[in-house]
Amino acid sequence: MTSSRRDFLKIAGASALTMMTPAIFVPAWAKDVIVIPPGQGLALKKALAAGRWAMTVDLTKCTADCTDCIAACHAIHNVPDFGNPKDEIKWIWKESFASVFPGEQNAYSGEKLQKLRPPVFCNNCENPPCVRVCPTGATFQRPDGIVMMDYHRCIGCRLCMAACPYGARSMNYRDPRPCIAKINPDFPTRSKGVVEKCNFCEERLAKGTLPACVEACRQKALTFGDAENPRSEIRRLLKTRFSLQRRVHLGTGPQIYYLL
Amino acid sequence: MDGEWWIGFSSQLVAERKHITECMKMKQHKWGLILLGLAIFAIAVTFPFWYGKGKTAPPVLSLETPEIAGLADKKCVEDAVFMRANHMKMLQAWRDEAVREGKRVYTANDGRTFEKSLTGSCLQCHSNKEHFCDRCHHYVGAAPSCFDCHIVPAEVKK
Numbered sequence: 026m027t028s029s030r031r032d033f034l035k036i037a038g039a040s041a042l043t044m045m046t047p048a049i050f051v052p053a054w055a056k057d058v059i060v061i062p063p064g065q066g067l068a069l070k071k072a073l074a075a076g077r078w079a080m081t082v083d084l085t086k087c088t089a090d091c092t093d094c095i096a097a098c099h100a101i102h103n104v105p106d107f108g109n110p111k112d113e114i115k116w117i118w119k120e121s122f123a124s125v126f127p128g129e130q131n132a133y134s135g136e137k138l139q140k141l142r143p144p145v146f147c148n149n150c151e152n153p154p155c156v157r158v159c160p161t162g163a164t165f166q167r168p169d170g171i172v173m174m175d176y177h178r179c180i181g182c183r184l185c186m187a188a189c190p191y192g193a194r195s196m197n198y199r200d201p202r203p204c205i206a207k208i209n210p211d212f213p214t215r216s217k218g219v220v221e222k223c224n225f226c227e228e229r230l231a232k233g234t235l236p237a238c239v240e241a242c243r244q245k246a247l248t249f250g251d252a253e254n255p256r257s258e259i260r261r262l263l264k265t266r267f268s269l270q271r272r273v274h275l276g277t278g279p280q281i282y283y284l285l
Numbered sequence: 286m287d288g289e290w291w292i293g294f295s296s297q298l299v300a301e302r303k304h305i306t307e308c309m310k311m312k313q314h315k316w317g318l319i320l321l322g323l324a325i326f327a328i329a330v331t332f333p334f335w336y337g338k339g340k341t342a343p344p345v346l347s348l349e350t351p352e353i354a355g356l357a358d359k360k361c362v363e364d365a366v367f368m369r370a371n372h373m374k375m376l377q378a379w380r381d382e383a384v385r386e387g388k389r390v391y392t393a394n395d396g397r398t399f400e401k402s403l404t405g406s407c408l409q410c411h412s413n414k415e416h417f418c419d420r421c422h423h424y425v426g427a428a429p430s431c432f433d434c435h436i437v438p439a440e441v442k443k
């Protein structure tokens with residue numbers, strides 16, 4: 026069969042016209058039936074909110090051998106214990122004063138400083154390098170300052186681990202579930218190939234409770250609050266006490282303040 | 286040689302005629318092959334539709350959990366037809382809104398509100414994952430990765 030130029034133009038024109046048919050003529054089988062009902066733009070009523078969440082750690086109250094905050098955090102968040110320091114997963118851990126604050130010590134620093142074991146967390150930075158390098162958007166910053174992990178999107182590339190100057194991120198090199206002592210059903214576990222870190226207990230804030238570490242600390246060394254609210258307890262502490270932030274010269278804007 | 290040029294020519298004609306009839310025979314033979322190929326193709330393409338028909342029964346989903354039995358109004362978040370077709374899209378929307386936007390409350394079409402949570406809402410009623418979720422997922426060959434991380438409360442208590 027041969028078709029003339031005229032026939033070809035006729036068919037092409039008719040095809041183009043069908044594209045202009047209004048959507049109501051679309052047959053039922055071609056319609057998109059998935060409509061998720063609207064009206065879902067709500068947070069839980071009792072949720073705690075802030076302009077910028079921050080935490081202070083009172084090093085005059087924190088005792089070197091106490092690990093209550095770590096135990097509470099790791100139990101609540103299903104943090105696995107692989108029993109191997111190479112694969113260690115940590116949301117909170119303790120380090121010597123010298124490694125938490127390199128350069129803040131001198132040869133004559135007293136025993137008091139040397140004996141300190143400050144707890145270290147994800148700093149939930151104001152300018153987080155991990156967010157900048159994450160290729161999938163799995164790590165992002167919420168408007169209230171919390172640097173969140175969307176585990177669903179994490180591909181395990183570990184760029185965030187390389188970018189974080191605090192070593193606050195850990196990778197699950199194995200399936201973590203068998204290595205969790207007691208699973209807390211209210212918080213998901215992670216899967217193999219996913220990075221995790223402290224989330225400032227955003228899931229607890231959403232339900233109106235303070236972070237687990239703050240609640241667990243018997244010395245009341247941890248204070249959590251809104252750094253943008255001038256009347257908050259944390260602002261009062263920062264106004265009256267001398268504070269240090271970790272590696273603040275890097276420009277990350279860490280939101281954990283250590284009171285001395 | 287020059288006077289008998291037609292002898293070769295006629296034999297050439299005969300050969301050509303022979304060749305043509307052979308070709309026609311071959312063509313008939315080829316039609317058979319084509320039809321056979323088409324039949325095999327049709328069988329292969331329709332295989333999933335007729336193989337196993339009647340052999341596997343559609344899954345029976347169990348709604349018999351103490352939590353559902355205790356409900357005054359036995360209604361899911363949305364109606365069952367919608368949930369059956371769209372629960373996976375709904376859960377994905379819940380996931381993104383709860384994690385990324387902090388919007389954790391779902392308002393259903395009829396105005397009831399629910400926390401957007403697989404473990405905290407869905408599995409509280411459907412506490413029998415292996416008789417509810419798994420049955421259908423196995424039947425259709427779906428392998429959702431939800432439960433790699435999200436916890437089935439009944440499995441933890443065991």
